[in-house]
Amino acid sequence: MTFPPPPLRIGDLVIDPPILQAPMAGFTNAAFRHIVRQFGGAGLLATEMVNARGFVWMDENDAEHPDRLWGVAEEARPLAVQIWDNEPETMAKVGRRLAHEYKVSVVDINFGCPVRQVTQKAHSGSYLLRDPSRMSAIISRLVEVCAPTPVTAKIRLGCSPESINCDVIARVVEEAGAAALTVHGRTAADMFRGNADWDRISQIKSHLKNIPLIGNGDLDSAEKVVAAFTNYDVDGVMIARACLGRPWLFAQAAAALRGDPVPPEPTLAQQRDVMLDHYQLVVDRFGEDKGTVLMRKYACCYAQGKHGARHFRTHVAKVSTAEEFYSVVREHFPSAPAPVV
Known part of the structure; x- marks a missing residue:
């Protein structure tokens, strides 16, 4: 791979740098995306x-989307929306609707979620890795109705270590x-x-003819x-859980790919201020x-890996008003990095 790696091309869309933020249920909402941007x-x-x-x-019952x-x-593009069923x-x-009314940049299909509510109860997400023909039907139908908006797919290696079939699935995804x-x-x-x-991710590349592989x-x-x-033989990378408390990770990674000095971690005071801006959004x-209840989990992410994080989590998990939230942050947000073990 030459450095910096070339932009990632998804259909006619150019992704530069080739670093993607993963869709994560309960976390990657508009407030989080605003902070990342x-x-x-x-x-x-x-x-x-x-x-x-x-x-x-919701659409059929005139409910709010x-x-x-x-x-x-309203937000800036490019932007992907991931859907499942x-x-x-x-x-x-x-x-x-997403392609032609919301005018999103990419419609992504979730074939990777391992959560029981999605797999066993709804027979969706990673459950569909055992049904390549159903996957093909879903992809091809979406490609048809979304054109020219590109449709992409996210998968896991298989349903279990004994049933890894990502090579077969990769071909199905591309052919659809x-x-x-x-x-x-x-x-x-x-x-x-x-x-x-x-x-194992890298080995999949040899089974694809023309479309990019994102690890x-x-x-x-x-x-x-x-x-x-x-x-590894990948065209792009996707960052997931690690960015939830460190939304600056993308900027650090992009700098490293360019060969530029990697921006240092923000100070703990700066990280606290980012979290408070996030809370206000x-x-x-x-x-x-x-909003205060929703922010509890984000606040825990911002504290993760820091000295006193457990103590902070214990207190912030109980807040229910802005006054309580600001008080806990003021008194208990970590003020020192985690000790080096």
């Missing part, structure tokens, strides 16, 4: 995954017309345990992003009561 470095941002069946129900589409109509026509109804494939380097049964298998899993530093491009959208 302030720091820069992410070539493509994504919403939380949207339940297509729920979207259709899902909170997970908050901000999508197991019925091609349901997915097509939503994909058509998808414009890119993202692979998380674990199986669904692994959930988030163990290490992502980047060797995902365990990218928690600029150095690991550089190593992914250096050591959430409260502006959802109101103080709901």
Whole structure:
């Protein structure tokens, strides 16, 4: 791989730098995306995954569209929206709206979620890795109704270590017309345990003819992003959980890929201020009561890995008003880095 790596092309869309922000349920809403954009470095941002069946129900019952589409109509592009379900026509109804009314940059299909509510109860997400023909039908239908907006797919290596079929699935995804494939380097049964298998991700590239391969899993530093491009046959990378409390990680990774000095971690006081800005955005959208409760999990992410994080989490998990939130942050947000072990 030459450095810096070339821009990633998804259909006619150019992603530069080739660093993507993963869609994460419950986290990657408009407030979080706004914070990431302030720091820069992410070539493509994504919403939380949207339940297509729920979207259709809301549409048919004149209800407000899902909170997970908050901000999508107005915010900067490029932007991807990820959707899930197991019925091609349901997915097509939503994909058509996203592509032609919301005018999103990419419609992504979730074939990777391992959560029981999505897999066992709804037979969607990573459950569909055992049904390549159904996957093909969903992708091809979405490609048809979304054109010229590109449709992409995100998968895992397989349903379990005993049933890894990502090579077969990769060919199915490309032949159905998808414009890119993202692979998380674990199986669904692994959930988030163990290490992502980047060797296995890299091997998938030989099974693709024309579409780019995006690797995902365990990218928690600029150095690991550089190593992914250096050591593995991928066209792009996707950063997930590591960015939730470190939205500046994309800017650090982009600098490293350019060969520029990597920006240092913000000071703890600066990180606290970023978190407070994030809190205000959430409260502006959802109101103080709901916004404060929603912010608890984000606040825990910002404190993760710091000295006193557990103490802070214990207190912030109980807040329900702005006054309580600011008080806990003032008194308990970590003021020193985690000790080196």
